[in-house]
Amino acid sequence: MNAQIQKLYSKAAKPERLIIGLMSGTSMDGLDIALCSVSESGADTNIQILKFKTGEYTDDFRAKIKAVFSKKEVDLQLVCLMNEHIANTHAILINETLAEWDIKNESVDFIASHGQTIFHAPKSLHQLADYPNGTLQIGDGDHIAIKTGIITLSDFRQKHLAAGGEGAPLAVYGDYLMFSKAGEDRVMLNIGGIANFTYLPGNMDAGAVFSTDVGPGNTLMDQYMQKHFNQFYDKNAAVALRGELNPQLLSALLDCGFFGLDFPKTTGPELFNLEYLTEAQETSSTTNISKENVMATLCHFSAETIANAIKRCFGVDAHAQVFMSGGGMHNPLLVTLLQKKLPFCNFLTTDDLNINPDAKEAVLFAVLANETLCGKPINFGDRKGVPSVCMGKISLPE
Incomplete structure (x- = not known):
């Protein structure tokens, strides 16, 4: 040998x-x-x-x-x-x-x-x-x-x-092996460039486990910050918190066939990029709104797509244990919006499961x-x- x-x-x-x-x-x-x-x-x-x-x-x-x-x-x-x-x-x-x-x-x-x-x-x-x-x-x-x-x-x-x-x-493979718990339905939500989650049923049935991308996590916000603010990302949501949601732009951002596709599905910055944002701004006649308002709306966009996906799986009054990881969990505005949109969910991090969420x-x-x-x-x-x-x-x- x-x-x-x-x-x-x-x-x-x-x-x-x-x-x-x-x-x-x-x-x-x-x-x-x-x-x-x-x-x-x-x-x-x-x-x-x-x-x-x-x-x-x-x-x-x-x-x-x-x-x-x-x-x-x-x-x-x-x-x-x-x-x-x-x-x-x-x-x-x-x-x-x-x-x-x-x-x-x-x-x-x-x-x-x-x-x-x-x-x-x-x-x-x-x-x-x-x-x-x-x-x-x-x-x-x-x-x-x-x-x-x-x-x-x-x-x-x-x-x-x-x-x-x-x-x-x-993530479905590792999440199932590391985090499944009998008797507790769990959602392992990773908010990286793209947001995705894994559903872990409390009955431990591997055949019911699934993992799916849901849409942009940080990628659009990061790209916009790098282009317009010369910063790698919006630390502590400092820029977004100075802005306000623009409903017209949010509606245009949400108007994408990807969100209607069945789970599981995948996506990436190949779709959700600054060209996507520009088209949405032109469609919604919001090309002249402040950059702070754009950042606030992009944060709402990420929160809305994540919340909609969880509601799609668990109903409008979704009750779930949501364990977060990824860079987006450090964005205070994004986390606050998720908590408001999913009031019956309990938000934790994988620290609560003895795994450093950044790791x-x-x-x-x-x-x-x-x-x-x-x-x-x-x-x-x-x-x-x-x-x-x-x-x-x-x-x-x-």
Whole structure:
């Protein structure tokens, strides 16, 4: 047997595995690095976050990602180069972080890398009859494995596509394993660039679990802040709180076929971008309203789409335990609006479930890697969008 395969086998067979989960989302605020201790698999999975850090991106690196991000037409040479550049940068951040934590690379068993999404193209968005669902994450796993010396699992979304899914959202798998509780219906709401949630029924029936994107979380607000205020995001909703809701603009923003599609569904900045906002402003004759009013309305837009989706699942008087994660949970206006729109829901964060909400997405990929290494596909039933598969390609460091 190849020595590297033997090493993979031996590490997968350990009773407790140290796995680094990595996440770099559409917000591009940095690389989330979560060092996790994982034992067992499936419904018996036991995971503990040992260390967590967000490795900061430089403005130059972030600009380079944006040059290839969510564009139908892009320099193909640049995409090719960024596949390697992102992986090399992530490897450097991992090595620096492990040194900072005084942890030797060889003591880590696996890395689970999401990569950087640069384009998401489900059929519902591209509308091209001859083509399948598509998505592309770059940041090559082989480069990370070689430069860290750690076996790396990456490119998780392609198996989901191959098995009939849309490549997203993948939270359904990790949420079910980490957060299901008998006797309690839960909603795991992640408000990243795009907002999505997972429904976890209290009867523990995996066949009833589903995860879906619902619309924009932070992406439109972040894009608008970057263009008009030269700020990466609206910290503490300072700008939005100075503005007022414009009902005409909100109505135009909500006028989109995506919101009428059945669950589960996926979307991204390929749809919800500044061009989308401009069209809505022109349609509603609101091109001259103040930038603060635009930001306030965009925040209401995100809250409205999230609340409408939860009501669609649980009724107008929705009663649910809603556990939040993602950057949007730090937006006080957005959270207040959600509480007003869903008065019978109880809003908490995954901190209440002993998982740092800022680390949750990175931890998810550590869980997915653990299932690929040590588990087996969970039977989610024969349902569209939730294929019962294990995910991730394996890269060996030698």
